[in-house]
Amino acid sequence: EDKVVQSPLSLVVHEGDTxxxxxxxxxxxxRSLLWxxxxxxxxxxLFMLTSSGIEKKSGRLSSILDKKELSSILNITATQTxxxxxxxxAVFPPGGGSEKLVFGKGTKLTVNP
Amino acid sequence: xxxxxxxxxxxxxxxGEKVFLECVQDMDHENMFWYRQDPGLGLRLIYFSYDVxxxxxxxxxxxxxxxxxxxxxxxxxxxxxxxxxxSMYLCASRSADSSYEQYFGPGTRLTVT
Numbered sequence: 001e002d003k004v005v006q007s008p009l010s011l012v013v014h015e016g017d018t019x020x021x022x023x024x025x026x027x028x029x030x031r032s033l034l035w036x037x038x039x040x041x042x043x044x045x046l047f048m049l050t051s052s053g054i055e056k057k058s059g060r061l062s063s064i065l066d067k068k069e070l071s072s073i074l075n076i077t078a079t080q081t082x083x084x085x086x087x088x089x090a091v092f093p094p095g096g097g098s099e100k101l102v103f104g105k106g107t108k109l110t111v112n113p
Numbered sequence: 114x115x116x117x118x119x120x121x122x123x124x125x126x127x128x129g130e131k132v133f134l135e136c137v138q139d140m141d142h143e144n145m146f147w148y149r150q151d152p153g154l155g156l157r158l159i160y161f162s163y164d165v166x167x168x169x170x171x172x173x174x175x176x177x178x179x180x181x182x183x184x185x186x187x188x189x190x191x192x193x194x195x196x197x198x199x200s201m202y203l204c205a206s207r208s209a210d211s212s213y214e215q216y217f218g219p220g221t222r223l224t225v226t
Contacts, residue, residue: 034214042117042203042217088156090215099144099163099207100171101215105155 002027006089006104014112017079021107023089024071033072034101035063036088043088046074079111116140117218119204125224132191134221136204142216143209145187147171147179149200150220156203162187163209194225 004025013019023033032050036043047056049065049072056063060083063074076083086108090101120135138145146161148171158171160179168179176198180188187206191198204218 036217041219045214045216048214099209100146100158100161103156105153 002102004091004102004104006107010108012110013079018077021074021087025091027091032092033065034090035074038086081111081113084111117206117216119218119221121221123222126194130194132194134189134202136187136218137185138206142206144207146205147189148203151200196225199225
């Protein structure tokens with residue numbers, strides 16, 4: 001069965017800290033891994049990773065994929081209270097050539113002032 | 114600017130009522146999805162559609178049905194609402210071409226009493 005596991009499930013840090021969120025996966029026919037940020041409403045897209053070892057960066061957020069280890073990390077440096085959210089990892093596609101993403105359960109990040 | 118809209122942000126229904134949740138996207142996407150999101154369980158796929166009048170069951174289709182009569186609109190139907198269907202419902206859409214990014218609507222928080 002295809003699955004995506006995120007860790008930790010929740011994390012509380014202080015403003016200015018650096019955090020690393022983990023995502024590991026077991027799927028057949030892996031094509032890409034996606035990260036989303038979800039605040040109070042809809043998840044918003046952060047990154048899509050398809051190649052191992054190539055870092056994607058957006059401001060204080062960065063992410064990298066390791067296909068050998070079947071995992072990805074999402075780093076946030078100098079965290080701010082606005083980074084408080086649920087971070088979702090998803091893998092596309094699962095086995096069988098289906099069009100549906102497989103999501104992890106998310107990591108809930110709380111950044112305290 | 115891409116847009117996925119859902120008919121209601123908040124909805125309160127009684128047990129046994131028929132409930133319609135509507136989702137509209139303006140990006141001419143072929144694929145549309147309905148998820149429910151519950152604390153500790155993450156996003157779970159209910160149904161998805163890859164074309165007009167086409168649908169496939171997701172991971173938790175029991176108690177739900179869907180309708181896609183037009184490309185831009187995907188409806189989720191709860192034939193007889195039950196309290197265990199109290200949840201956040203998220204609609205999403207995605208193009209069938211090489212872009213794997215999936216866009217989400219703002220969500221409908223449904224309470225069944």
